[in-house]
Amino acid sequence: MQRKVAVAGASGYAGGEVLRLLLAHPQLEVGAVTAAGNAGQPLTSIHPHLTPLADRVLQETTPEVLAGHDAVVLALPHGHSGALAAALPQESVVIDCGADFRLRDPQAWSAFYDTPYAGSWPYGMPELPSADGPTRAALAGATRVAVPGCYPTAVSLALAPGLAAGVLDPGDLVVVAASGTSGAGRSPKAHLLGSEVMGSMSPYGVGGVHRHLPEIEQNLSACGAGPVTVSFTPTLAPMPRGILATCTALAAEGVSAAEVRRAWEAAYADEPFVHLLPQGSWPSTGAVLGSNAVHVQVTLDERAGRVVAVAAVDNLTKGTAGAAVQCLNLALGLPETSGLPAVGVAP
Amino acid sequence: MQRKVAVAGASGYAGGEVLRLLLAHPQLEVGAVTAAGNAGQPLTSIHPHLTPLADRVLQETTPEVLAGHDAVVLALPHGHSGALAAALPQESVVIDCGADFRLRDPQAWSAFYDTPYAGSWPYGMPELPSADGPTRAALAGATRVAVPGCYPTAVSLALAPGLAAGVLDPGDLVVVAASGTSGAGRSPKAHLLGSEVMGSMSPYGVGGVHRHLPEIEQNLSACGAGPVTVSFTPTLAPMPRGILATCTALAAEGVSAAEVRRAWEAAYADEPFVHLLPQGSWPSTGAVLGSNAVHVQVTLDERAGRVVAVAAVDNLTKGTAGAAVQCLNLALGLPETSGLPAVGVAP
């Protein structure tokens, strides 16, 4: 039996990616597709790749249009999910791709966002190593799930195994991450024009101001090594998709390279989507393009006394829409990997 | 029941793409993976995206290794498929991604290739409009299939409807096509380095010398409008994948824009992978990335008296490996679309 899934905010990149994945999913089918400013337009005028939905016109995002579905995926600007979710039937699964329900600490929310705190939902990163036991369990049968941010996905999965296993000193974490431009969304701005971004790298949100920072710190603080503060510098890279997170931490006193590697091996041995690469092989965003895969590598730099852990994800797939579908699968009792591309489109 | 498929030439881009598609195919599983110079290497040292095959080592390409499979896909340099295919069991389906068995005219072969003519196999482009009736029929249950070249796929599907319907004058066809760099293969050459190709467009094989030319002409000559000669200029574009073929022909005397459109509509109305876009919307290679989709658009330029037809394909998917799997499906009696991505990874 096919379950019917509505997508709210279908005109953005995240919404479009959810639709791409739903179209290939054997147990899910696309229900209503809605938008705000773009309501009334043919879906393929915005997402020309979605030809199987060529007969669809974007509807208004209202509770009425979204009612009567097994699940609803919200891909809205932050600040909009709370009211809408409250108006949806309690028994409909609601998966929020936005930031609204990710943070458990209202003060962390207020320090980084300009809208009222909406609360927190189960956090949709099943693989996250944590001191509280696995996150996966909380997602089976959940009716509300907050999908993680793209940077937090890459950074948390890169560093958490070492913090959980005690091989990293939590005191001085430094992360520099490169993101493809689709992370900045589909809203046209001069600095995101192809002419500006091709052939160019630049940082942004430098100095502790990026909104994904409290989420990263929440995830890494839950690993049991104590609360962490992260130096986080995102950079914009000349590619449409992909995040490469280069994460470093001081190695815990006396830890060996083998102990470091064992921590990551143990964390991801049974994960279907997170792959610790063979030693000497480093992640590339190209290898995970369009897939739900996470590629991770780690090494101990003995000269500098630092562990370097690197993760690559596709910001729109595992970083957003793939995680949403993975959570949908868990919430609806389907196999966790159902309908999800395991392998990137490379080269 | 899963059918087992071997891939010979698995270290190249075409072979890697066949493996990517097989991994997601519900009725096929990956058998032997073989190579020439790269035999003995771990598959993921060459194709790091193929993590589900992380335990595989490339074997030598020999008939013994390739025996015992329901099907074998050959992704070899031209000149190598004939001898190998002859040594494979007659009942194994053999799908050749190379050029060896595409041309029906030995002289056309000799004019463009430097190896002996190997013969011709059923031509694996099910959607090709033709004067001889549909190509699709010849592929059901075939045991040998020649997969079309990437440029011929885009150019033939762009122009054939108009030639078959008689709305184009076959006398003066002009094609300029842009290809992503993966079309040139994985063998390292200075002019294919990222440093050289990023930010740059250039033509190559200009003036009637590209090897895909006789195949293009074979396909278009079979449309019933008479033998054609094509002016074909391929260009190298700064993107890893994709072909955009811009094809023009003189409009037949007195033909109207509506008649032109109807010819293409009729040809592709029932095709699962070939989409004539809504009027005013033009194909982009980004919209078909990683998919088996072909996007086509056509218009009549009344000032110049020419019809312009444009097609976009992913050169590695529909242009090679996707067509191979589509033919495998037909040859093995599976649904034609089984396991094939219908929608591109965009943006």
Place this chain on the structure above:
Amino acid sequence: MQRKVAVAGASGYAGGEVLRLLLAHPQLEVGAVTAAGNAGQPLTSIHPHLTPLADRVLQETTPEVLAGHDAVVLALPHGHSGALAAALPQESVVIDCGADFRLRDPQAWSAFYDTPYAGSWPYGMPELPSADGPTRAALAGATRVAVPGCYPTAVSLALAPGLAAGVLDPGDLVVVAASGTSGAGRSPKAHLLGSEVMGSMSPYGVGGVHRHLPEIEQNLSACGAGPVTVSFTPTLAPMPRGILATCTALAAEGVSAAEVRRAWEAAYADEPFVHLLPQGSWPSTGAVLGSNAVHVQVTLDERAGRVVAVAAVDNLTKGTAGAAVQCLNLALGLPETSGLPAVGVAP
């Protein structure tokens, strides 16, 4: 003695490129820099590369601000140059980068533009082979010059030698050209976002509707082979700059490959910026990046009976701002090549 040059429309890409070239020019210095919507903003907030002008704030584009300069370069949207130029002193050199004064035929203007016909000025393509004798002569000491469009520059310089020498049949010209995204300007639009254009090629303005078409036809019709109509398909390529124009024409009856080559050799033997490449070598946009160079190659395709001529230019340099400075040099009596980069930034 330095001459002072004002730039109106300095916030766009063309205006920015004019400033880049002026900063390196030994005989010219930057005077007023003006804009419309961006007036009041620091210039480097829009063009961060122009650090030597870090103290400049964009002024309003008014005749008063632009008065008192030896020359004024206009880089405005079409329809705005006429009134402004009329208000500038007759003795100031005015170089218009826009389309307003390029067309000599008011009807050609009206068929493609929505503003009133403004007239025509000497056409700023010194190298254009023509039946009327050299264009260069009309530019020496001119006080008003219309800078050619980017596509017309590439297409005209590719084809004109053959038309002027009578080795091409003017009856059926077909041009497909690829442009970098900066040709579409700095105004933010969704289809020009980096996310959309990277990795993707697509055509636009197909079927005889692009505004550069009457200018191309004007140039090629002036070659003496008779009036021409061109099938012109522009495509958007995933690169910030560059135009690659692939131009084909039927070879004149009985013409030989050597005669074809001689026509181009003769046309450009003494040109400082236009280079016919050695036989077998084809232009790439990368090789002319940021320079005033034009790379051209030509061949006779005897199978198809067509000559293929290809030109590469940087759309912002030789295609706009470089041509503007070249015309400035001629108008002011400076050496034609003064201050102009002759060599592209490659790789």
Place this chain on the structure above:
Amino acid sequence: MQRKVAVAGASGYAGGEVLRLLLAHPQLEVGAVTAAGNAGQPLTSIHPHLTPLADRVLQETTPEVLAGHDAVVLALPHGHSGALAAALPQESVVIDCGADFRLRDPQAWSAFYDTPYAGSWPYGMPELPSADGPTRAALAGATRVAVPGCYPTAVSLALAPGLAAGVLDPGDLVVVAASGTSGAGRSPKAHLLGSEVMGSMSPYGVGGVHRHLPEIEQNLSACGAGPVTVSFTPTLAPMPRGILATCTALAAEGVSAAEVRRAWEAAYADEPFVHLLPQGSWPSTGAVLGSNAVHVQVTLDERAGRVVAVAAVDNLTKGTAGAAVQCLNLALGLPETSGLPAVGVAP
């Protein structure tokens, strides 16, 4: 009077860039151009952008060919400069773009390189803040100069002002830098193919093994804050040129944001090529493309207690060939900025 400059290793990207700059230099002219494996080939068959040198054929790299020039620029693989330089006249200025003479500590050399230690020459980074006084002075009239590496240029100019001024704690420096692919040279390798690098980011040389590390540490240790060890992770970015170095250090106890900014302002106030950007504006590699400019920005992240300093350079221009010409100017007594592009080719 023009000085004559020979270029050894002219077939690589560094050599090609030196030639591009020499062609635009008002006081220098190109003498012999030599190569190893490519000797005998026309220069423009390798560097098609260098059309003014279209008549040149690459000569063998021998002392005889290189004799009789005012200066010789060496752009050779490491290990080759020592013997060649020893065979050149003592009075010829020799500028080495390679690593051979950069390190003052033979043990640092041996730990990272596999050839014998060649010695050290004056280090060609005139702007480097240092405890020993300015580096510039040692370069005026020098006859031997070691041109800095590309990463060391970006990293040293980003961090040195803070170390020299005592506002940074030297104990825990973390650098993540992105480089364009031309930094890896022109020698063809599969992982550098356009197909592999476009759309992809990946790290390499992770964990304290990159050869630029001892040079970075040498420069930063000379700032007077004590010897430093750096955690350095280089990444390969999908662009042909450019380095973006994101450098972080613990802020010195009690230092304020204003004190941090003042340190950088003081260091670069009078530098012609190094620009501290206005507050809030961050460097991009696109803004320095093809130029000798260095764009720098710095901020204090009070949450994390770290200063983040970012520098952007063009790896081939200021990162190699531009620095070489800058040093040539100083060595020959010409104005330091002569012939050097001050402004990047943007967008």
